[in-house]
Amino acid sequence: xxxAPLPPVGxxxxxxxxxxxxxxxxxxxxxxLDAGLLALDVTNAYRHALMARDAVLAxxxxxxxxxxxxxxxxxxxxxxxxxxxxxxxxxxxAASHISGRADPQGGWPDLGLPDDCAERVRAxxxxxxxxxxxxxxxxxxxxxxxxxxxxxxxxxxxxxxxxARTTAECVIRAGAAVDPRLPSYPDPSTxxxxxxxxxxxxxxxxxxxxxxxxxxxxxxxxxxPHRRVAALAQVPVEHVTxxxxxxxxxxxxxxxxxxx
Numbered sequence: 632x633x634x635a636p637l638p639p640v641g642x643x644x645x646x647x648x649x650x651x652x653x654x655x656x657x658x659x660x661x662x663x664l665d666a667g668l669l670a671l672d673v674t675n676a677y678r679h680a681l682m683a684r685d686a687v688l689a690x691x692x693x694x695x696x697x698x699x700x701x702x703x704x705x706x707x708x709x710x711x712x713x714x715x716x717x718x719x720x721x722x723x724x725a726a727s728h729i730s731g732r733a734d735p736q737g738g739w740p741d742l743g744l745p746d747d748c749a750e751r752v753r754a755x756x757x758x759x760x761x762x763x764x765x766x767x768x769x770x771x772x773x774x775x776x777x778x779x780x781x782x783x784x785x786x787x788x789x790x791x792x793x794x795a796r797t798t799a800e801c802v803i804r805a806g807a808a809v810d811p812r813l814p815s816y817p818d819p820s821t822x823x824x825x826x827x828x829x830x831x832x833x834x835x836x837x838x839x840x841x842x843x844x845x846x847x848x849x850x851x852x853x854x855x856p857h858r859r860v861a862a863l864a865q866v867p868v869e870h871v872t873x874x875x876x877x878x879x880x881x882x883x884x885x886x887x888x889x890x891x
Contacts, residue, residue, distance in 0.1 A: 644713055647673050651721055659728045660743040663835075666721075666728035667765070670828070673721040677714040681816060684711050722824040729831040731838075739838050748846045749855070749863055755843040756865040759836065766832050770890045773797065773825035774805035776818065782809045784817035794819060796826040801891045833890050848874055 647669070654666050684707035691700050731740035744751045777795040780786035781802065792799045843864055850860050851874070861868040 644676065644710065644717065647676060647714075647717055647721075651717065651724065654724055654728070658732065659730065660732050660741050663725075663728040663731070663743070664761070666725040667828075670718075670721040670725040673714065673717045677711070677718050680707070680711045680714050683707055719820060719824060722828060726824075726827045726831040729828065729835050731835065739842055742835065742838065742842070744842065748849045748853075751846045752843055752850065752860070752863040755839045755846070756863065758839055759843075760865070762832055762836050762839075766829065766836065766890060769825060769829050769832065770797070771805070773822060773829055774801045775808060776822045776825060777802045778806035778809050779817045780819060780822060781806055782817075786817075791822070794822045794826070796830060797891050829890050844874055847871060848876055 650669050651673075654662055654669060684704070687700065687704045687707050691704065694700075731742040733740050744754055773795050774797060777791040777797070780791045780794075781788055788799045788802050792802045795802065847860050847864055850863075851857070851871070857868055857871045861871045864871070
């Protein structure tokens with residue numbers, strides 16, 4: 632907490648690179664959402680660069696090549712290459728920030744949560760709502776990218792599913808939305824990078840659930856009413872009444888909940 636403010640959202644490749652450097656320097660605790668938004672911004676910039684490059688290619692196919700067209704195509708391709716590198720960096724950074732700072736003792740990672748139990752429960756509830764929105768969308772994007780490998784690059788379904796860390800059935804279902812008549816950019820790196828982010832989110836969701844239960848138990852032990860605890864956590868009162876103290880040492884196991 633209390634780190635320096637980050638550069639504003641938006642901008643071209645150089646500005647995106649500055650945002651990436653600032654997030655990397657900030658460390659993997661306080662800016663998970665910023666890292667995720669940066670990955671999205673870089674990906675959108677990359678897609679626009681691809682479309683701009685393809686527009687130049689289409690112009691050449693209709694009017695023929697010229698020195699000016701060749702120079703413009705080279706410039707557009709250089710932007711594509713630069714942004715593709717930034718996409719990988721941004722996605723790797725997002726996965727790192729989402730996972731938090733590992734505990735050297737093997738406990739739960741540092742996710743930048745408040746120390747106060749009530750504030751911690753409230754903060755976790757907010758993060759869980761965000762993940763309920765973003766995790767299915769990211770998993771769908773990962774599955775669609777895997778399906779594009781099958782439709783446009785000749786991959787076997789099983790191989791694409793392994794790379795995406797999902798099931799063959801999910802890749803097949805995602806393939807229904809891939810139009811073979813439209814241009815696509817099958818990219819194995821995109822599949823692997825999105826799979827890493829999805830797994831990081833799934834791991835964070837699991838850890839947050841456990842940390843929230845622990846914080847709620849502390850509040851109950853301090854005499855906070857069940858209904859108040861449930862309101863802070865945005866869960867049914869029944870969930871709170873069913874909580875039981877855990878005597879075993881809870882460790883941040885690598886039991887990632889795979890998201891199909």
